[in-house]
Amino acid sequence: MKIIAYGIRDDEMPYLKQWSKDKGIEVKAVADLLDESTVDQAKGYDGAVVYQQKPYTAEVLDKLASFGIKSLSLRNVGVDNIDADAIKRNGIKVTNVPAYSPNAIAELTATQLMRLLRRTNTFDRKIAHGDLRWAPDIADELDQMTVGVIATGRIGRKAINIYRGFGAKIVAYDIYHNPELEKEGIYVDTLDELYAQADVISLHSPATKENEHMLDDDAFNKMKDGVYILNPARGALIDTDALIRALDSGKVAGAALDVYEDEVGIFNTDFGSFDAIPDERLKNLIKRENVLVTPHIAFYTKTAAKNMVQFALNSNVNLIEKGSDDSEVKF
Ligand code: COI
DSSP, X not given: OEEEEOSOOGGGHHHHHHHHHHHTOEEEEOSSOSSTTTGGGGXXXXXXXXXXXXXXXXXXXXXXXXXXXXXXXXXXXXXXXXXXXXXXXXXXXXXXXXXXXXXXXXXXXXXXXXXXXXXXXXXXXXXXXXXXXXXXXXXXXXXXXXXXEEOOSHHHHHHHHHHHHTTOEEEEEOSSOOHHHHHHTOBOSSHHHHHHHOSEEEEOXXXXXXXXXXXXXXXXXXXXXXXXXXXXXXXXXXXXXXXXXXXXXXXXXXXXXXXXXXXXXXXXXXXSSSTTOSOHHHHHHHHOTTEEEOOSOTTOSHHHHHHHHHHHHHHHHHHHHHSOOTTBXXX
16 A cells, blocks of 8 residues: 655654554655646555645546545645535545644634733834833733633634633534533524624634635624634634724724635745735734734644644545545535
């Protein structure tokens, strides 16, 4: 059996090599992402392990299938960049890694919330200019606040535990209710109820056609004045122009964004200078003291990287050998 792994970073190599040695299975590591220009390298392999935020196009998926590759294992959780029709048409089986480290995402989200509440970005900038005064940057305390958690999957639940550690009250919205949380009575029936109660909104939902731009002008208008927005999930959940309007008006007091709707090709790229970043809206956000932008790094921990590589390779072997895996994604 031979597997090809695309988009392998240097920090993933030790985990890949260790897995290959332990299992005695050949894995070819390719630094490039899987696209029209690299797909031919997959010829002769039994399965492909991939990770990327740019689209897996119909052309690429058709080609993989024409090489006999019907086992595709993603090293990440999100599947919103895959052409579902091409997957079904070609009978390709896809797995993801649904829980490489929910903690990694929840920890960054909470870190950024605390930075927003304690105005650390503002103090960092003031100190850099020799201004060590306190006022007017007085903080809010999470202990006194209600956090509205949208989606209570593994990551949302980890985030809830962390917020609770700080003493926050939690309200949650999800179409699927977690039985434990249900017993605690934290679910509200509608997003409008969550918007009306939450001082902080923490997004943990996958991106679907239905929830694109769920935070739009209408949603922001229903929120409390001075709400904080946290998005470590998917950029498409927020209408960026509406967020900018809500920040300008003061409706939103601060935002922590680890994702951005136009991030593909921008995040995880070195442009050499701030001015060279080719996205004016993103620069508008980054310049604000009350907006914390990080380039999709919530997942980027050693634990997550190891699990992403090794879980995805294990799943790929199961697909190749048995035609099924517990992490199979249904399209
Ligand atoms: C995911 O797992 O879907 C992520 O968003 C993390 C990143 C590897 C893209």
